[in-house]
Every structure is written in structure tokens, then in C-alpha cells.
Amino acid sequence: MKSVRVALAGAGNCAWSFSQFVAQAQADPETRLPGLMCHTVGGYRLSDVRIVAAFDVDAAKVGLPLAEAFTAPAICATDFTPLGVDRNAPVLAAPVLDGLAGPLGAVVELAESARDTTQEDVSKALAEHEVDVLVIVLPTGASQAIRMFANAALAAGVAVVNATPEELARDVDLRRRFADAGLVLLGDDLRSHVGATSLHTTLIELLLSRGLVLASTYQLNVGGNTDFLNLADAGRSASKFASKANALRAAGVTDVDGVAGPTGFIGHLADTKVCFANIKATSVLGSEVEIDVKLTVEDSPNAAGVIANAVRLGKTATDRGLSGAVEDAAAILFKSPPRGLPESEARAAFLDFVS
Ligand SMILES: NC(=O)c1ccc[n+]([C@@H]2O[C@H](COP(=O)([O-])OP(=O)(O)OC[C@H]3O[C@@H](n4cnc5c(N)ncnc54)[C@H](O)[C@@H]3O)[C@@H](O)[C@H]2O)c1
Missing domain, CATH: 3.30.360.10 (Dihydrodipicolinate Reductase; domain 2)
Known part of the structure; x- marks a missing residue:
């Protein structure tokens, strides 16, 4: 069966809404869901997405199945629908680095197991779960943690979608390393669906x-x-x-x-x-x-609409033997792609690529 195996770096509000959107699609693959811009992207339906793992550092999430992690106190996005086949995907510990710097440190309790987790552990987990695309949905400003996930994905041979505004796809050196490895790196900073x-x-x-x-x-x-x-x-x-x-x-x-x-x-x-x-x-x-x-x-369902397109674009580009930032096709999905385009041009480039 065709599938897009996705891991989430950060099991927060965007991850929760995206997981619900996927569950809604899996429950009824033929129906055109409200807000779903493209029923198929490169032949993939949203119902073809499988969320196989997530990473977090919050003691109220790490070690739990995905569906339970999303009941943690820090989650406030609306609970529209229960998760389906992905409900038991594991939420694994990650190195915290600068993930909880600033006000988050006061509202999130650090999981003990995150203290001695390494980048190599993350890479290994990505490979073990046969992840196609890692979506980085970490706090803005957590530049060390975000870069650590990009490097872990690179080592594991996994494509990346960077939902945060930290520079990954715009970093010429990192983009070249992904391209040299034959991997896709999409970003930066989600352009919310209707935001x-x-x-x-x-x-x-x-x-x-x-x-x-x-x-x-x-x-x-x-x-x-x-x-x-x-x-x-x-x-x-x-x-x-x-x-x-x-x-x-x-x-x-x-x-x-x-x-x-x-x-x-x-x-x-x-x-x-x-x-x-x-x-x-x-x-x-x-x-x-x-x-x-x-x-x-x-806010968070608005992010889910874009992630739904981004993960399928990442997998489609990989299938077609492309690598790097897939610049014009991805521009509609991000606020800061390597080369920004006006809204109408960016939309046309995306639709042309995925049809
Ligand atoms: N909501 C939108 O429409 C939208 C649009 C554009 C960009 N974004 C960006 O997406 C990102 C995520 O937003 P959100 O609303 O889901 O945030 P959130 O605060 O709900 O989730 C962030 C998650 O990351 C976890 N985390 C922190 N450090 C970590 C680490 N080192 N390793 C693993 N997990 C770690 C936190 O515990 C939390 O679960 C932000 O950077 C945001 O700016 C969101």
C-alpha cells in the first residue's frame, strides 16, 4: 500500500491538530474534507499518511501513546475527533537543548528520560520506524534543538519539513548537505492555511x-x-x-x-x-x-491544513528523485522559503507540481 510515514518532532498543538486531520481522512478516505486543498498530492491521499512516532521532552507526554500524550495540560487545541490507527504511535524522548528556554520552562516539566537522550538516539528511532518525512514542530527560537533534529534526519536518510521560522531550508550549507544525500528539506515557517x-x-x-x-x-x-x-x-x-x-x-x-x-x-x-x-x-x-x-x-487546525500538503509534497518529491528545497513547488507552504513568490504564482507552481 502507498503510504507516507511521518514522525513529529514536538507533540504540541500543531501536531495534535494534524494528527486529528489525518485520523479524519483515514476514517473516510473518499470524502473531500473541508479545508483540504488537494485530495491527492502526487497520488497520495491524506488517508495514506501514517504517523509512526513523535518526539517530545514534556514529562506529561514522553513514554505515552500519541493519543494519550495529546491530553497533556499544555495542549489547548480543540479535540474534534479521536485518533485512529496512529493512536498508539510512541512519543519518544528527545534531547531538550534549548527547547524549553524562556516562558515554556515554567509550564512544561522536563521528562527525566530526555536528560540523557542523544541525537544518535533520535536518528536510530527514525530509521527503526522507517520514517519518510520528519515534521519539525518545535518552539520558535529553539534553534539548537531544531538543528539537532535536522542533523538526526540527515543521518537517518529522512526528509524534513521545517514548520518553524528557524533557518533550515534557507541555510545554503544545510540545503546542500540534504541535496548531496538525495534528501528533501522543505521550509521554513509554515504559511498557515488561511492565516x-x-x-x-x-x-x-x-x-x-x-x-x-x-x-x-x-x-x-x-x-x-x-x-x-x-x-x-x-x-x-x-x-x-x-x-x-x-x-x-x-x-x-x-x-x-x-x-x-x-x-x-x-x-x-x-x-x-x-x-x-x-x-x-x-x-x-x-x-x-x-x-x-x-x-x-x-491556530493549530490552520497549521494542520498546510502540514497535510507539506508531508505529501516531501514524499512525492522524494519519489521523483528530487532533493533539496523543491523551491517553487514548496513556496506556497512557507513564509520563508529560499525564494519567496507572490501568493498566486506560488499556488500555481504547487498545483502544477502535485497534479
Ligand atoms: N499554528 C500555526 O499555524 C503555525 C504557523 C507557522 C508556524 N508555526 C510554528 O510551529 C511550531 C510549533 O507550534 P505549536 O503551536 O505546535 O507549539 P507547541 O508549543 O504547542 O508545541 C511545541 C512542542 O515542542 C515540544 N518540545 C520542546 N522542546 C523540544 C525538544 N527539544 N524536542 C522535542 N520536543 C520539544 C514541547 O514540549 C511542545 O510539545 C512553532 O515554531 C510555531 O511558530 C505554527
Whole structure:
């Protein structure tokens, strides 16, 4: 049977929503699920995905089957559906490195077994579970831990999807090492399915396509999950600000006062994310146009929609003998791919590749 064997580095909220999306597809493979952009990607349905292992450092998750780990206190994404065939995939310990630096250290208790786990242990587990694609869904700013997972995957011969804004696919040397090993490395930083970046850049593309001149823009985002808690620490959020700026630049926001970033943790929002975007532009005869939009989404299912495409793209590219960042086809899935494209061009490149 055709399958995409996936491991998750980080059994947090995005991992939980993605696992539920896969379970929903497995329960009814023929139905076109809401939010699923492509029923098949390179011939793979979402129901062909198998989550075979996960890695974490949280004492409330490590050593448990996947379905039980997702009941840990740090999980706040909505429980829509029980897991199916993947419910007993093991949650294995990983080296913590800088994974719990900042505010996360106060809300997550470190698993004892994570203290003496090594990169080699991670590599070995990836090989033993015959993983095709490792999805890195670690906290933003945990650059040592994220890089450790990339190196472990490289040693095990496993493709990587980097959901975080840390530089992996944009790192020329790392990309070359993956390419030399015949492995795919997709990233960086998920561009959420219908999220702040997609909405913001689509509106900018609309204005630019009509010949308007941008004057200024900003994008504010607040939420209440552990991702936002972590991002509330200035020491952790720098790469997220840089990544959002990359996405705006690719959309044509150059020489303009543009600001976009995570702007605050509001605990009672839990997994709800609220984005406010403002764009000012000059139109015919110097007349002014101003757009203000508010977008409210559930943050983690929004990530799951993109991961559903990314893992199948990673496997398809591997099947076709490709390696490295698969640049144009993957650009729609990330805020900071090695070469950013406007939304419509990126979507066309992806659909062309996967059809
Ligand atoms: N939600 C979205 O739409 C979206 C969009 C773009 C990017 N992202 C990025 O995805 C990443 C994950 O987000 P999330 O909401 O799932 O975060 P989360 O806080 O819910 O999950 C992170 C998980 O990583 C674990 N972890 C920490 N250090 C580790 C280590 N060394 N080894 C293994 N596991 C470790 C934590 O215990 C936690 O379970 C973040 O970097 C976020 O910015 C999310």
C-alpha cells in the first residue's frame, strides 16, 4: 500500500491538530474534507499518511501513546475527533537543548528520560520506524534543538519539513548537505492555511495588480496557546518577525514602512488567534485607499491544513528523485522559503507540481 510515514518532532498543538486531520481522512478516505486543498498530492491521499512516532521532552507526554500524550495540560487545541490507527504511535524522548528556554520552562516539566537522550538516539528511532518525512514542530527560537533534529534526519536518510521560522531550508550549507544525500528539506515557517500571512499578502497582491502604490502596512497577531506564550519572549520571537517580513517582501512590500509579528499572549484566547491587518495605499489621482481587516481562526487546525500538503509534497518529491528545497513547488507552504513568490504564482507552481 502507498503510504507516507511521518514522525513529529514536538507533540504540541500543531501536531495534535494534524494528527486529528489525518485520523479524519483515514476514517473516510473518499470524502473531500473541508479545508483540504488537494485530495491527492502526487497520488497520495491524506488517508495514506501514517504517523509512526513523535518526539517530545514534556514529562506529561514522553513514554505515552500519541493519543494519550495529546491530553497533556499544555495542549489547548480543540479535540474534534479521536485518533485512529496512529493512536498508539510512541512519543519518544528527545534531547531538550534549548527547547524549553524562556516562558515554556515554567509550564512544561522536563521528562527525566530526555536528560540523557542523544541525537544518535533520535536518528536510530527514525530509521527503526522507517520514517519518510520528519515534521519539525518545535518552539520558535529553539534553534539548537531544531538543528539537532535536522542533523538526526540527515543521518537517518529522512526528509524534513521545517514548520518553524528557524533557518533550515534557507541555510545554503544545510540545503546542500540534504541535496548531496538525495534528501528533501522543505521550509521554513509554515504559511498557515488561511492565516494572517495568506490574507495580508493576497490583499497586497490585489492592490498592486491594480497599479496602486503601497504607503504603509502592519499586521498584529495575538493568541493564547504555548506558541504565543513562547513568542511573547523577545529572546524567542526574532526569527518569527524576520520570517513574516520575508513573506511581505515576497509579496512586494519593499521600500515601505511594513511591520508584522506576533504581538502578544492573551491566555484566555487559548488556541484562538486574532490578526488585525492594515494597509494604506495611493490610487488614481493620488486618492487614498485604506484596508482594515480582522481575521479570527483556530491556530493549530490552520497549521494542520498546510502540514497535510507539506508531508505529501516531501514524499512525492522524494519519489521523483528530487532533493533539496523543491523551491517553487514548496513556496506556497512557507513564509520563508529560499525564494519567496507572490501568493498566486506560488499556488500555481504547487498545483502544477502535485497534479
Ligand atoms: N499554528 C500555526 O499555524 C503555525 C504557523 C507557522 C508556524 N508555526 C510554528 O510551529 C511550531 C510549533 O507550534 P505549536 O503551536 O505546535 O507549539 P507547541 O508549543 O504547542 O508545541 C511545541 C512542542 O515542542 C515540544 N518540545 C520542546 N522542546 C523540544 C525538544 N527539544 N524536542 C522535542 N520536543 C520539544 C514541547 O514540549 C511542545 O510539545 C512553532 O515554531 C510555531 O511558530 C505554527
